[in-house]
Amino acid sequence: MKNELKSWKHVFKLDPDREIGDEALDRICMSGTDAIIVGGSSGVTYDNTVELLSRVRQYTVPAALEISNEEAVVPGFDLYFIPIVMNTSQGEWITGHHQRAVKEFSHMTPWDEMAAQGYVVLNPDSTVGKLTGAQTNLDAKDVAAYAQMAEHLFRMPVFYVEYSGTFGDMDIVRKARAQLSETRLFYGGGIDSAEKAELAAEAADTIVVGNIIYEDLERALETVPATRNGA
Amino acid sequence: MKNELKSWKHVFKLDPDREIGDEALDRICMSGTDAIIVGGSSGVTYDNTVELLSRVRQYTVPAALEISNEEAVVPGFDLYFIPIVMNTSQGEWITGHHQRAVKEFSHMTPWDEMAAQGYVVLNPDSTVGKLTGAQTNLDAKDVAAYAQMAEHLFRMPVFYVEYSGTFGDMDIVRKARAQLSETRLFYGGGIDSAEKAELAAEAADTIVVGNIIYEDLERALETVPATRNGA
Numbered sequence: 001m002k003n004e005l006k007s008w009k010h011v012f013k014l015d016p017d018r019e020i021g022d023e024a025l026d027r028i029c030m031s032g033t034d035a036i037i038v039g040g041s042s043g044v045t046y047d048n049t050v051e052l053l054s055r056v057r058q059y060t061v062p063a064a065l066e067i068s069n070e071e072a073v074v075p076g077f078d079l080y081f082i083p084i085v086m087n088t089s090q091g092e093w094i095t096g097h098h099q100r101a102v103k104e105f106s107h108m109t110p111w112d113e114m115a116a117q118g119y120v121v122l123n124p125d126s127t128v129g130k131l132t133g134a135q136t137n138l139d140a141k142d143v144a145a146y147a148q149m150a151e152h153l154f155r156m157p158v159f160y161v162e163y164s165g166t167f168g169d170m171d172i173v174r175k176a177r178a179q180l181s182e183t184r185l186f187y188g189g190g191i192d193s194a195e196k197a198e199l200a201a202e203a204a205d206t207i208v209v210g211n212i213i214y215e216d217l218e219r220a221l222e223t224v225p226a227t228r229n230g231a
Numbered sequence: 232m233k234n235e236l237k238s239w240k241h242v243f244k245l246d247p248d249r250e251i252g253d254e255a256l257d258r259i260c261m262s263g264t265d266a267i268i269v270g271g272s273s274g275v276t277y278d279n280t281v282e283l284l285s286r287v288r289q290y291t292v293p294a295a296l297e298i299s300n301e302e303a304v305v306p307g308f309d310l311y312f313i314p315i316v317m318n319t320s321q322g323e324w325i326t327g328h329h330q331r332a333v334k335e336f337s338h339m340t341p342w343d344e345m346a347a348q349g350y351v352v353l354n355p356d357s358t359v360g361k362l363t364g365a366q367t368n369l370d371a372k373d374v375a376a377y378a379q380m381a382e383h384l385f386r387m388p389v390f391y392v393e394y395s396g397t398f399g400d401m402d403i404v405r406k407a408r409a410q411l412s413e414t415r416l417f418y419g420g421g422i423d424s425a426e427k428a429e430l431a432a433e434a435a436d437t438i439v440v441g442n443i444i445y446e447d448l449e450r451a452l453e454t455v456p457a458t459r460n461g462a
Contacts, residue, residue: 082384089327091320095377098384099317103376111383145334146326152342153313153329155386 001062001079002115002157006184008034009201010227012220013188013210016052016072017043024217029059031224037081037208039066041127041164049074066117070101078113081158085119085132086146093132117158118150122172123189126164140175147176151183161204163189165211167196173203180205192216197223232293232310233346233388237415239265240432241458243451244419244441247283247303248274255448260290262455268312268439270297272358272395280305297348301332309344312389316350316363317377324363348389349381353403354420357395371406378407382414392435394420396442398427404434411436423447428454 012033014020017040020028029036036056038049049065049072056063057076064079073080085093102109120143121134129136143161150159159180161173167190177185187204191197192212200207207227212220243264245251248271251259260267267287269280280296280303287294288307295310304311316324333340351374352365360367374392381390390411392404398421408416418435422428423443431438438458444451 084384086326086330089322091322091325094322094325095317095380096320098380099373099376102379103372109379109383111379114383116384141334142330145330148333148340148342149326149329152340152345153315153347153385 001064001113004062005035005079005115005157005206008184008206010197010224011035011037011206011208012213013037013039013066013208014052014056014213015040015210016045016048018214020214022055024213025055026059027217027221028213029056029061031221033061033224034206035062035064037064037066038077039068039081041068041131044069044072046072046074053077067101070097070104073101073105080110080114081117082114083117083119083160084154084156085121085134086149087120087135087138088132089135090133115158116154116156117160117186118146118154118156118183119160119162120146121162121164122168123163123166126162126166128162128164140169140172143172143176144179147179147183147185151180156183158186159183160186160188163187166190167192167200170199170203173200177204191223193219194222194226197226198229201227201229232295232344235293236266236310236346236388236437239415239437241428241455242266242268242437242439243444244268244270244297244439245283245287245444246271246441247276247279249445251445253286255444256286258448258452259444260287260292262452264292264455265437266293266295268295268297269308270299270312272299272362275300275303277303277305284308298332301328301335304332304336311341311345312348313345314348314350314391315385315387316352316365317380318351318366318369319363320366321364346389347385347387348391348417349377349385349387349414350391350393351377352393352395353399354394354397357393357397359393359395371400371403374403374407375410378410378414378416382411387414389417390414391417391419397421398423398431401430401434404431408435422454424450425453425457428457429460432458432460
């Protein structure tokens with residue numbers, strides 16, 4: 001599964017802390033998206049993660065869990081993402097939480113199913129930006145340097161440019177991707193229409209569509225075919 | 232050269248900020264050690280690094296530079312180590328300095344010659360411990376968790392247990408090494424005799440001998456054959 005993510009162009013991100021009806025979930029899972037990522041910045045628990053997984057598991061679409069809370073690690077996903085925030089001065093978000101989680105799970109950690117994500121968080125007003133103290137005042141060269149580190153220094157499978165809640169600067173995304181050959185660039189933030197999906201898919205390897213699922217399902221679904229145009 | 236380090240059992244670490252005579256340097260370089268690492272926690276400059284490299288280069292022993300100061304990156308080494316302190320809350324020492332250095336060198340970075348070292352610093356009174364704000368109150372399970380992260384999450388070639396100035400707990404070292412298969416465990420700190428070299432070589436993959444070179448050359452040289460016994 002870790003290798004399969006290299007072919008992902010479009011993923012939907014579902015938040016266990018938000019409500020989604022059965023029909024909407026059916027349309028998301030049958031949309032042709034390459035995968036479902038389950039994750040959120042707040043309110044993620046074991047119970048709401050289990051519940052969402054059991055519903056997503058009725059479909060064949062691959063399901064990955066982005067671990068934001070070590071208490072909410074639910075078995076049964078195809079893949080587990082471990083987010084590492086690269087642009088913060090708070091070591092807690094780079095190695096601290098991770099070390100405590102690894103210590104707790106110790107021998108049980110299924111490393112073959114785990115994939116590190118090197119995050120650069122660029123919206124200071126987002127929940128994740130505030131929570132992690134991300135240093136967001138970065139230009140294209142700054143982000144490109146982080147991309148090089150993700151690929152060469154940490155050899156992470158995913159470099160994740162996160163504008164969470166706003167549509168970002170595609171020039172920054174494009175220049176970061178130009179640094180990468182093995183590591184895949186995920187872009188997330190503000191993709192709420194077919195047009196933005198196409199723009200983002202042209203700049204990034206994989207686009208992540210989240211909030212719009214809960215705001216306007218039809219527009220969310222339109223991002224899937226639009227991605228094929230952009231890619 | 233990055234692959235060659237997998238066969239290193241013993242290395243000498245030379246500090247560009249400390250004096251070493253020609254005869255002493257000759258005996259160190261001809262000792263049968265597997266490599267010379269050039270590096271130090273303070274006072275490392277471009278000039279003193281160039282000077283030391285030019286003297287070491289008269290010998291065939293491989294020479295690596297451990298980059299502690301981006302102003303002192305001298306070309307001509309066989310390998311460049313990039314230290315990343317894992318057990319600190321100060322993001323500067325995990326990703327911060329590194330990002331600025333990569334941004335500055337940008338396209339010129341010879342990634343094939345670079346190797347990340349995941350450091351766990353365990354002596355709070357050492358220069359490096361104070362400088363980096365290392366959280367040193369760790370047990371064997373804590374260090375083993377960092378070892379797993381170095382291998383699986385960051386895929387670093389080297390995991391470096393650093394007791395800088397004191398001889399460490401070999402039980403901690405042994406349990407950390409037990410977690411590793413691809414990543415190599417370097418041990419440094421307080422190896423000032425053949426006996427300690429043998430103990431450390433039994434617990435670690437590679438032992439690093441530093442300070443004693445400047446304090447008692449004969450004892451430093453005795454660590455080389457002793458390592459073959461321990462390994």
